[in-house]
Amino acid sequence: MPELPEVEALVRFLDGATAGRTVVAADVAAIAALKTHRPPVSALVGRRVQGWSRRGKWLVLTVDADARAAVDADPDAAGPLHLAAHLARGGWVRRHETAPTTPVRPRLGGSSRGASLALRLRLDDGSGVDLTEAGTRKRLAVHVVTAPEDVEAIRTLGVEPLSADFTAERLGDLLHARNQQVKGLLRDQHAVAGIGNAYSDEILHAAGVSPFALTRSFDDDGVAHLHATVVATLRAAVAAASGRPAAELKDAKRAGMRVHGRTGAACPVCGDTVREVSFADSSLQYCATCQTGGTVLADRRTSKFLR
Structure with a gap:
């Protein structure tokens, strides 16, 4: 399971590779991994990547505000959005210099032990980021929220051990x-x-x-x-x-x-x-x-x- 050092390294790697890019597609392959439905994953599309951050073992992508959402069915999504992912035991991140453009077929579950696609983000420079999960026990969790603290597991996290609060x-x-x-x-x-x-x-x-x-x-x-x-x-x-x-x-x-x-x-x-x-x-x-x-x-x- 990725822990603080690996997630921190993923944040730094992804931040350098994707900051300032625009999300052009957000496709869910493993429906069971998606734990929220409002805002929808599709609300990430068209927004610029502000950056990546870490909360404990959680990986958080932040995209900028979208004024168009204010007149859509979900005006709460007009501000910045966050994709929060807990990689659990078998989850991981894969970055593509050139992301596949073949359609992603959603699935309810699966028993494959090999790494399988859970979610794919494609960016405006042709690159992409995949969230994958290996093993038969699928525990990868993905939330799309208006604030990271909307995820209870993030809101209830203890002290960060590399912060000034950890005395x-x-x-x-x-x-x-x-x-x-x-x-x-x-x-x-x-x-x-x-x-x-x-x-x-x-x-x-x-x-x-x-x-x-x-x-x-x-x-x-x-x-x-x-x-x-x-x-x-x-x-x-x-x-x-x-x-x-x-x-x-x-x-x-x-x-x-x-x-x-x-x-x-x-x-x-x-x-x-x-x-x-x-x-x-x-x-x-x-x-x-x-x-x-x-x-x-x-x-x-x-x-x-x-x-």
Whole structure:
């Protein structure tokens, strides 16, 4: 799943490639991916791209106002519009220098594991942007709205971890609000926006903290250390991804992981074996030597969490 660093890199890539262009076609291929109907996707056509931005893991395209909409059936769409997309586990972005012009055939769903088209935007210079989704579990979500905050999942996002609002004090308040496992807190989009399974593994490994450490066990020094590690890890990942085209970001993310997705490999810090805890539909990776004092964590499928 694309997380904050990859989505930020996509924003920068797409912004440089499409800003100032005009949308000449907006075609939905996967009807189930479209979560809104007013304004319609067609309202994007004829508008100039103002730019792209990020909200947590959400990718947001903003197009300019269209005075013609004021006299149409939906006058609320006269102002700027936003296409907000959550790529979920299998979603991705593909940019075309020359976009296909063949008609897009809408479909209700599909079981294909390969990447399939969900939405295509064509621009006035002949280029285009596709939203695609791979896998059989289709969770890509696309909203066309008059403000990004019209999407509840965006409106209820927690603090951005690379913003000035994300202080050690703010993190401490989140950690101590209720006693839970620290990995769960870092992944909670209502608490901290943009961190998912992969970067929570990386952050906790860099901090030398067990994924099952309880949040109220962090003293002031522990909070400060975790805060610094969150910021440093994400800044480094954003820097590594910045400037890369969309086609290279997935491989760059995998190559940059120290423990996530590296079960059985040697920890790059201590040389111990990277271990895994599996859940119903996900898993986490960690180093026992670096993070748990040598204790191997129990698998959730067979026993209780070790904390």
